[in-house]
Amino acid sequence: MGYLISNVHILTMNKTMDAYPDGAILIEGDRILRVAERSALAGEAKNQNHRVIDGRGAIAVPGFINAHTHSGMIPFRSLGDDCADRLRRFLLPLENRAMTGELASLSALYACAEMLLAGISCFVDMYYFEDTLAAAVKASGIRAFLGQTVMGEPVCDSREPYGGLLLGERFIQKWQGDELITPMIAPHATNTNSPEKIREAAALAARYDVPITMHVSEMDYEMEYFRRAYGMTPIGFLDSLGVLSPRFIAAHSIHSTPEDIRILARRGAAVAHCIGANTKSAKGVAPVKEMLEAGVKVALGTDGPASGNTLDLFTQFSLFAKFHKTAHRDRILFPASAILQLATSGAAAALGIEDQVGSIEPGKKADITLVETESVNMFPCFDPYSVLVYSATAANTDTVFVNGRLLVRGKKLTGLSLPDIRRNLDEAMGIFRREATAI
Amino acid sequence: MGYLISNVHILTMNKTMDAYPDGAILIEGDRILRVAERSALAGEAKNQNHRVIDGRGAIAVPGFINAHTHSGMIPFRSLGDDCADRLRRFLLPLENRAMTGELASLSALYACAEMLLAGISCFVDMYYFEDTLAAAVKASGIRAFLGQTVMGEPVCDSREPYGGLLLGERFIQKWQGDELITPMIAPHATNTNSPEKIREAAALAARYDVPITMHVSEMDYEMEYFRRAYGMTPIGFLDSLGVLSPRFIAAHSIHSTPEDIRILARRGAAVAHCIGANTKSAKGVAPVKEMLEAGVKVALGTDGPASGNTLDLFTQFSLFAKFHKTAHRDRILFPASAILQLATSGAAAALGIEDQVGSIEPGKKADITLVETESVNMFPCFDPYSVLVYSATAANTDTVFVNGRLLVRGKKLTGLSLPDIRRNLDEAMGIFRREATAI
Numbered sequence: 041m042g043y044l045i046s047n048v049h050i051l052t053m054n055k056t057m058d059a060y061p062d063g064a065i066l067i068e069g070d071r072i073l074r075v076a077e078r079s080a081l082a083g084e085a086k087n088q089n090h091r092v093i094d095g096r097g098a099i100a101v102p103g104f105i106n107a108h109t110h111s112g113m114i115p116f117r118s119l120g121d122d123c124a125d126r127l128r129r130f131l132l133p134l135e136n137r138a139m140t141g142e143l144a145s146l147s148a149l150y151a152c153a154e155m156l157l158a159g160i161s162c163f164v165d166m167y168y169f170e171d172t173l174a175a176a177v178k179a180s181g182i183r184a185f186l187g188q189t190v191m192g193e194p195v196c197d198s199r200e201p202y203g204g205l206l207l208g209e210r211f212i213q214k215w216q217g218d219e220l221i222t223p224m225i226a227p228h229a230t231n232t233n234s235p236e237k238i239r240e241a242a243a244l245a246a247r248y249d250v251p252i253t254m255h256v257s258e259m260d261y262e263m264e265y266f267r268r269a270y271g272m273t274p275i276g277f278l279d280s281l282g283v284l285s286p287r288f289i290a291a292h293s294i295h296s297t298p299e300d301i302r303i304l305a306r307r308g309a310a311v312a313h314c315i316g317a318n319t320k321s322a323k324g325v326a327p328v329k330e331m332l333e334a335g336v337k338v339a340l341g342t343d344g345p346a347s348g349n350t351l352d353l354f355t356q357f358s359l360f361a362k363f364h365k366t367a368h369r370d371r372i373l374f375p376a377s378a379i380l381q382l383a384t385s386g387a388a389a390a391l392g393i394e395d396q397v398g399s400i401e402p403g404k405k406a407d408i409t410l411v412e413t414e415s416v417n418m419f420p421c422f423d424p425y426s427v428l429v430y431s432a433t434a435a436n437t438d439t440v441f442v443n444g445r446l447l448v449r450g451k452k453l454t455g456l457s458l459p460d461i462r463r464n465l466d467e468a469m470g471i472f473r474r475e476a477t478a479i
Numbered sequence: 480m481g482y483l484i485s486n487v488h489i490l491t492m493n494k495t496m497d498a499y500p501d502g503a504i505l506i507e508g509d510r511i512l513r514v515a516e517r518s519a520l521a522g523e524a525k526n527q528n529h530r531v532i533d534g535r536g537a538i539a540v541p542g543f544i545n546a547h548t549h550s551g552m553i554p555f556r557s558l559g560d561d562c563a564d565r566l567r568r569f570l571l572p573l574e575n576r577a578m579t580g581e582l583a584s585l586s587a588l589y590a591c592a593e594m595l596l597a598g599i600s601c602f603v604d605m606y607y608f609e610d611t612l613a614a615a616v617k618a619s620g621i622r623a624f625l626g627q628t629v630m631g632e633p634v635c636d637s638r639e640p641y642g643g644l645l646l647g648e649r650f651i652q653k654w655q656g657d658e659l660i661t662p663m664i665a666p667h668a669t670n671t672n673s674p675e676k677i678r679e680a681a682a683l684a685a686r687y688d689v690p691i692t693m694h695v696s697e698m699d700y701e702m703e704y705f706r707r708a709y710g711m712t713p714i715g716f717l718d719s720l721g722v723l724s725p726r727f728i729a730a731h732s733i734h735s736t737p738e739d740i741r742i743l744a745r746r747g748a749a750v751a752h753c754i755g756a757n758t759k760s761a762k763g764v765a766p767v768k769e770m771l772e773a774g775v776k777v778a779l780g781t782d783g784p785a786s787g788n789t790l791d792l793f794t795q796f797s798l799f800a801k802f803h804k805t806a807h808r809d810r811i812l813f814p815a816s817a818i819l820q821l822a823t824s825g826a827a828a829a830l831g832i833e834d835q836v837g838s839i840e841p842g843k844k845a846d847i848t849l850v851e852t853e854s855v856n857m858f859p860c861f862d863p864y865s866v867l868v869y870s871a872t873a874a875n876t877d878t879v880f881v882n883g884r885l886l887v888r889g890k891k892l893t894g895l896s897l898p899d900i901r902r903n904l905d906e907a908m909g910i911f912r913r914e915a916t917a918i
Contacts, residue, residue, distance in 0.1 A: 122814035375561035435874030
């Protein structure tokens with residue numbers, strides 16, 4: 041049993057950027073079997089036991105990859121957005137007072153629903169209670185890299201500083217080998233963990249051969265601290281610890297110097313660039329052009345819903361284009377197709393799963409998003425890449441396959457009830473709301 | 480006969496920024512009669528012959544005002560987006576070869592549909608064939624300021640250079656006094672009109688007491704030209720011609736100097752700030768903070784669909800917040816409520832119609848937008864201003880009133896068929912498509 045997606049404009053995002061303006065895709069089990077002109081696959085619908093998905097008017101792209109978020113933080117959305125020192129005034133205290141495994145898990149399911157409805161088929165998470173949360177993520181059918189947070193102070197899932205190291209190891213042991221969930225370790229930031237514990241986390245990641253992710257070079261005070269304490273940048277410091285490797289995903293890396301970029305390239309570490317969150321908080325624009333020129337693998341992230349507000353990459357596409365073109369005063373820099381690469385094939389390479397996902401090619405996992413062009417913002421379509429980057433919003437996402445399963449059809453979740461997910465989260469937010477309004 | 484909008488979270492955007500979390504609005508004819516807590520108006524539904532609009536879960540805001548666009552340019556969307564010298568390579572030649580009154584008019588109707596579906600109740604247009612186009616705009620029910628373009632070379636609606644002056648005068652004579660359409664004159668730019676003709680256009684605007692709009696301080700080469708030719712900035716030059724006044728709407732004004740800002744403030748001229756288009760084309764970020772501090776009236780514009788791609792202000796809200804906060808490295812600058820002001824009460828002041836629209840207050844025209852919060856991107860809502868600025872997209876627009884008429888309900892146009900509007904435009908694009916693909 042499989043699917044035949046027909047009548048679609050396919051942007052394969054493969055190495056030669058092949059496109060099929062009137063194409064069809066054959067899915068068998070969890071894999072893409074064939075990608076071709078529609079006429080070449082016309083017989084398949086009749087000959088095989090395939091469900092036909094009529095994609096008339098839609099653009100088919102590889103499922104988007106969100107390389108950095110905090111799926112447990114939906115309850116924080118729209119809280120204290122324009123306030124100073126939001127992290128220490130709202131986020132950390134509220135997490136300590138009101139975040140529970142149940143709330144994180146209900147939030148994660150909501151976040152997965154939001155991402156699927158935005159065409160995201162895979163995401164990288166950093167949060168607490170990852171073992172609890174993983175069950176909810178798994179239930180949604182999305183593909184995910186889930187990182188258990190490690191921090192040098194008492195946090196909501198561990199009264200013991202660095203308790204995340206033990207939680208993380210158990211989590212990895214339990215989930216490693218899962219078809220959709222890749223467990224990982226996530227030291228919170230360069231300045232919220234001791235050098236020893238950062239080394240321990242990296243050793244853990246190496247021992248189990250799982251990725252490691254961390255907030256790096258995001259904060260002004262972080263830069264200042266490492267300059268004063270070590271005469272180094274955070275990235276230089278991480279390199280001196282020997283923890284940078286191809287399994288390292290550095291979130292943000294806004295304040296990367298030319299030398300930092302050379303280090304990241306040399307170690308094969310990837311960057312999860314969160315342009316929306318970084319600019320909303322006035323932190324700045326990471327030097328992505330220079331990173332890519334140096335061979336650093338860059339992916340796009342929404343950051344958490346407290347920071348980036350929406351968990352969709354369309355918002356990031358538009359911001360990415362506008363901020364980077366303007367920073368370089370160059371309107372032809374980063375054409376729309378190059379931006380889509382960062383959310384698909386480029387992101388897959390950054391996560392080390394480019395042999396599995398990131399393009400619509402035979403043999404790859406069937407992670408596919410169809411974006412409709414019937415809505416008023418999507419006409420005319422001289423260039424489908426442009427339409428996706430400059431016109432589309434999450435609300436144009438029509439159909440999503442992850443691992444060969446049809447999870448979104450006609451802008452609705454196929455297997456989950458969004459009203460139920462919302463009601464359950466809302467009802468679990470009682471203590472959180474009380475604490476939030478008391479700040 | 481009127482309407483009672485009930486069960487809504489009203490953001491009045493009046494001078495004291497009053498809000499009614501559980502409010503109701505009474506509309507009679509084209510005016511807002513009452514705005515109050517829901518309980519205070521509960522009897523109205525029974526006592527009067529009012530149609531009740533249940534706004535459960537929605538946020539009610541004044542209809543948004545788009546202060547700069549080119550409604551005839553829908554056919555150009557997604558064409559040559561990341562190309563160098565797009566204006567002279569794509570836009571101007573295609574307009575000369577393929578733009579007709581019919582095409583401009585069908586495009587304008589499409590643009591009005593797109594704006595209404597994004598909660599925009601009023602817009603400022605600069606295009607050709609404005610007299611033809613005005614009939615389509617009028618049919619949509621939207622409020623509009625329509626500017627006939629004047630340019631010093633042959634253009635699509637006039638083989639004669641500056642033919643727009645005569646067309647514009649006739650257009651103004653014909654439409655002045657219309658309930659919804661305000662005709663105006665629109666010299667294209669500072670460097671595409673002679674000083675004499677700019678003066679003539681301003682005199683025309685003064686004679687008929689209508690607004691005048693123009694592209695000002697948008698292009699690098701424009702700045703360079705005025706520096707070399709006159710040793711002035713374009714704004715300094717316009718002031719030396721005596722054409723700046725409270726009826727002048729300067730589009731873009733990206734490269735305004737501190738002295739330019741003082742001039743604009745002194746003359747009472749307004750700025751239509753188009754952050755999305757300005758940054759997509761890598762031109763830069765206008766000094767809006769400094770403009771507002773100096774007392775310059777600033778409104779937000781999408782620019783045309785060739786430049787800004789989508790005709791919605793939600794996209795602009797997010798970009799505005801992120802670009803201006805980042806430019807000043809200040810995350811508390813321009814809180815969400817201040818950004819919404821620029822699209823409502825502030826924009827109304829910029830257009831000189833603050834006594835008519837721009838806030839939800841008794842006596843004002845009933846231009847009201849309801850934004851739903853049921854969609855996945857809109858939960859939770861600790862701060863409705865934040866939700867509108869950082870989470871919402873045009874697709875969250877549920878209901879729109881203009882001048883007391885219900886034009887959008889349940890995300891659909893009430894009186895027009897979007898598929899018909901699109902088919903008619905598509906069918907009229909034959910020559911345009913041929914010429915476009917030949918470039």
